[in-house]
Amino acid sequence: MNAQAILDYSRKLFKEYDGYRVGTFSRRSFTPETLQNTLGELAEDSSGFLHLRTIGKSFEERNLRLIKVGGGTISVLLWSQMHGDESTATMAICDILNYFKKTKSEKITGEILLSLELYFVPMLNPDGAALFLRRTAQGIDMNRDALSLATPEARLLKSIREELQPVFGFNLHDQELSTVGSTKEIAAIGLLSPSLDHEKTNNDVRTRSKYMASEFVTVMNQFIPGKITKYDDSFEPRAFGDNMQLWGTSTLLVESGHLLNDPEKNFIRKLNFVGILTTLYAIAVNVYDKFETAAYETLPFNGKRAYDVIIRNIFVEHPNGKRSPVDLGISYQVDTHSELPPKLIDIGDLHTFVGLREIDGKGKSISQSSLSLNRVFEWERYF
Numbered sequence: 001m002n003a004q005a006i007l008d009y010s011r012k013l014f015k016e017y018d019g020y021r022v023g024t025f026s027r028r029s030f031t032p033e034t035l036q037n038t039l040g041e042l043a044e045d046s047s048g049f050l051h052l053r054t055i056g057k058s059f060e061e062r063n064l065r066l067i068k069v070g071g072g073t074i075s076v077l078l079w080s081q082m083h084g085d086e087s088t089a090t091m092a093i094c095d096i097l098n099y100f101k102k103t104k105s106e107k108i109t110g111e112i113l114l115s116l117e118l119y120f121v122p123m124l125n126p127d128g129a130a131l132f133l134r135r136t137a138q139g140i141d142m143n144r145d146a147l148s149l150a151t152p153e154a155r156l157l158k159s160i161r162e163e164l165q166p167v168f169g170f171n172l173h174d175q176e177l178s179t180v181g182s183t184k185e186i187a188a189i190g191l192l193s194p195s196l197d198h199e200k201t202n203n204d205v206r207t208r209s210k211y212m213a214s215e216f217v218t219v220m221n222q223f224i225p226g227k228i229t230k231y232d233d234s235f236e237p238r239a240f241g242d243n244m245q246l247w248g249t250s251t252l253l254v255e256s257g258h259l260l261n262d263p264e265k266n267f268i269r270k271l272n273f274v275g276i277l278t279t280l281y282a283i284a285v286n287v288y289d290k291f292e293t294a295a296y297e298t299l300p301f302n303g304k305r306a307y308d309v310i311i312r313n314i315f316v317e318h319p320n321g322k323r324s325p326v327d328l329g330i331s332y333q334v335d336t337h338s339e340l341p342p343k344l345i346d347i348g349d350l351h352t353f354v355g356l357r358e359i360d361g362k363g364k365s366i367s368q369s370s371l372s373l374n375r376v377f378e379w380e381r382y383f
Ligand SMILES: [Zn+2]
Pocket: 082, 083, 086, 143, 173, 174, 336
């Protein structure tokens, strides 16, 4: 078995993805009930192949579920949506479970499930997800709660790790709109092998996660070349990824980014499906460390040269009657999450920036009094 076999498998998955895609999510802002129903359906007629267990409740008493598949000796834990509005990987997890179910008699699936014991916790923050908000019902960012454990969701994640002692982990998120370094290319996938300390020291645990990242990048380069970034690798002592590595689980952070014309992130969901499954296969057949870590180490970091909307080719009319040619940069995001309403972030020459949506203002004028930086800007009223 070599690295080429992993790449061949990835292309097969990419080609056949539609056959495994779960059809229950019409939008990425689906409810916890939709997920519970989907998991119930997947497990119901699987003859025990997918084992579903309730591990506890969220602050607002919603069930948190753990799904087990496979019976190997290497334990892997995958968790998603600790930020309630970051649902892309949750959908991909359902696709992966559906894939295992439909292909359980096939050779590669057999190899994966013979070698690995897989545990999935999709949607760790169902209370946030119910409102499609980042934080938990307590108003806490649970990815800054790995040490203080003030939230039941964080306590459950930590206790599951202690119970299962996974060798490998996948920490699955959606990232803010970013570019590839300082280019105008929008980042579709961001990856991170979280740091163990401020000095970014390596040990065996972290090196293994760098191999996972390198495998993931190499696979993704076939489908989205030049659209993959490295996430900020500063040590965050309160975050789960960093602590999972410290606790001994080699953890890969996968951040679903953005693509033009993919507002519901269907294509990025597919990339998650392919990337996660191929990494699992590479671990199962023990070739994951055949991918040079340079593939990950040399990735450009996320850059900040993108806006949700850029309106180009307009004029600002000043009170003294003069006019200025400008572009407008508008953002729907605060920190790492999307939030309405849109805000005006920049006015001026934005030709070095890219918009997820680019609007041609066709030389139209707008009065200066309508434009306040960092304030709500209902741009659709004007353009
Ligand atoms: Zn997140």
